[in-house]
Amino acid sequence: MKKDKREITLKxxxxxxxxxxxxxxxxxxxxxxxxxxxxxxxxxxxxxxxxQEAFLSALKLNADLGRLGGCLNTILPRGLKMCLLQR
Numbered sequence: 255m256k257k258d259k260r261e262i263t264l265k266x267x268x269x270x271x272x273x274x275x276x277x278x279x280x281x282x283x284x285x286x287x288x289x290x291x292x293x294x295x296x297x298x299x300x301x302x303x304x305x306q307e308a309f310l311s312a313l314k315l316n317a318d319l320g321r322l323g324g325c326l327n328t329i330l331p332r333g334l335k336m337c338l339l340q341r
Contacts, residue, residue, distance in 0.1 A: 264295075 268276070280290035283300055293300055 264291075 276291070277287055280287045283290060285293065285300075290300070
């Protein structure tokens, strides 16, 4: 399947500050400025790579806490666990 050739250029005037913001947002998503703007203008969903990385970090942390809890359950005798939980 052959992709359509992009032949038309859209032109828009922006300030240096606006361009800087657009460039930064594109970088966060991992897209070029051109691809980022194309997706925005066509209404496609844009997901930030930073949000995805934070989500994956939270999942890893949750798994680590689960493993830690499992280790504590096997290591600590029941009486000592109850003493620690009451504090």
